[in-house]
């Protein structure tokens with residue numbers, strides 16, 4: 001069974017880089033020689049790096065808690081403190097991890113726990129939960145909590161939206177100067193944004209290679225290999241990593257080596273991964289000759305407007321033009337173009353109980369898109385981290401039935 | 411000896427097995443509780459069915475379906491319940507259909523086109539509301555056998571309303587109805603209405619509708635309530651509990667026919 005999943009050789013380099021990233025954070029947390037900022041995954045990381053902050057992303061920790069299935073033991077501890085089982089299970093896993101003093105970072109990187117921050121910085125572009133999540137730590141540690149409040153469900157993004165968001169980015173500067181002790185440096189910000197932009201282009205190139213038939217990469221690979229694009233964007237290591245990954249995947253294409261042997265069907269995954277079942281899902285699809293070639297999730301860390309001349313304009317647009325921030329009409333157009341670009345045969349929508357923000361099947365979108373494209377779909381009920389909300393049997397039956405349906409129609 | 415084809419549907423509560431001949435005629439049907447040893451139950455069903463059918467050779471091809479489809483060691487292939495219910499119902503109806511299958515643990519809605527091809531399907535959310543498990547729980551709370559429910563529900567036109575999605579809360583509601591002296595018939599009918607409500611929430615259910623599954627087999631009153639709600643006939647096949655196993659057997663026959671050396 002395990003053979004169905006093709007190992008990407010660059011994984012070793014990625015682990016090395018991630019190890020160094022966490023080691024640096026851990027050292028700073030111990031010596032307090034460098035300042036640490038916590039940032040939401042699509043928050044203003046470039047601005048923070050321009051002040052010399054080491055940037056830590058709690059959502060990455062959330063995903064690790066989910067993949068390791070430790071989340072199961074931790075979520076109830078947060079529930080018991082009043083954080084409902086119905087809210088973001090990254091939040092409840094992470095707060096549970098803090099309350100119980102348990103984290104997979106210990107085994108993986110020898111860390112006692114996540115590095116304690118000097119400042120907490122959020123952007124509500126993705127959800128309101130991140131603000132409440134960081135609010136917990138603000139009260140615990142009495143560190144500044146600052147952020148950007150982005151309007152959501154946006155159709156067109158107007159000049160007014162952008163001007164307001166640019167002003168909000170700039171309003172963070174005095175606090176960041178004070179905490180870091182470093183004056184704002186526009187040139188430094190330009191450099192970081194330029195590096196982040198180069199990372200984005202490389203990451204986009206990685207994902208676009210999946211338009212090739214057979215695809216050299218699956219969505220499940222993507223969820224692992226997006227790590228550097230999330231946590232190291234703005235650093236040269238991220239660029240270095242994706243150059244290596246792109247080369248390996250291009251070689252796969254040259255060798256006609258498929259990520260899924262005998263690729264017969266190509267699926268799109270809409271919504272978050274079920275982290276604790278990632279490997280099972282990867283094997284299930286691979287064993288049925290189905291490659292999940294693309295996803296909204298992995299594509300959400302492509303920030304092309306970072307390439308524009310003004311770094312503030314670039315950040316404001318990048319973090320607002322994202323899928324998760326947009327209207328249903330925009331999302332339908334986006335998914336339609338993904339179906340076309342990646343020649344998708346079927347769509348899996350993951351209705352993640354604790355993340356309505358990444359569950360795009362609650363307002364009739366799958367039905368409308370299916371009428372427009374004739375691409376069949378399934379909706380599985382589950383969750384990113386809380387496996388109490390996931391039924392293995394129902395998901396498996398639905399995946400297999402969609403595959404049967406498509407095979408029968410060929 | 412004529413060839414025999416086997417379909418076995420291992421559901422959460424019952425295992426159903428059907429043997430057919432090359433013409434698609436049913437030779438035997440067997441049902442028994444799935445228990446804990448799926449493989450053993452499936453073999454046992456096959457032995458009984460083979461005896462009933464007077465078949466002395468093993469089936470030429472077997473397809474397994476249902477939750478336990480991976481556990482049947484004598485199966486040639488497996489297919490999902492969605493596929494098999496579709497195949498079984500289309501064989502019987504020969505027309506475009508919306509199928510409602512009420513199983514022990516889940517409900518399904520399956521849409522077929524006029525050539526029997528699967529167009530769309532849905533399963534209930536991860537919850538026992540509206541399934542056979544819900545009805546079993548209600549029977550337990552009322553101290554009744556599941557076999558007694560249908561005639562009770564048929565005996566009244568005046569169901570109580572059970573407002574809760576949740577099986578456990580519905581049981582609490584039942585307690586309060588009992589305290590108020592509501593007749594048990596009204597409570598059972600209320601539970602049936604709640605099953606129908608859960609199904610109607612799943613899909614608009616356009617076109618011809620067929621109902622299948624063990625719950626339908628034992629509780630025709632549920633189908634009556636459903637038909638009244640939809641304001642349309644709801645057909646029920648002759649052995650509604652066996653459509654998945656029948657579809658599996660027909661699929662087995664199809665697979666055998668497709669083999670290049672199938673006739674040898």
Ligand code: SF4
Nearest residue numbers: 088126127129355357
């Ligand atoms: S977007 Fe969803 S998963 Fe991410 S932090 Fe917000 S609620 Fe949690």
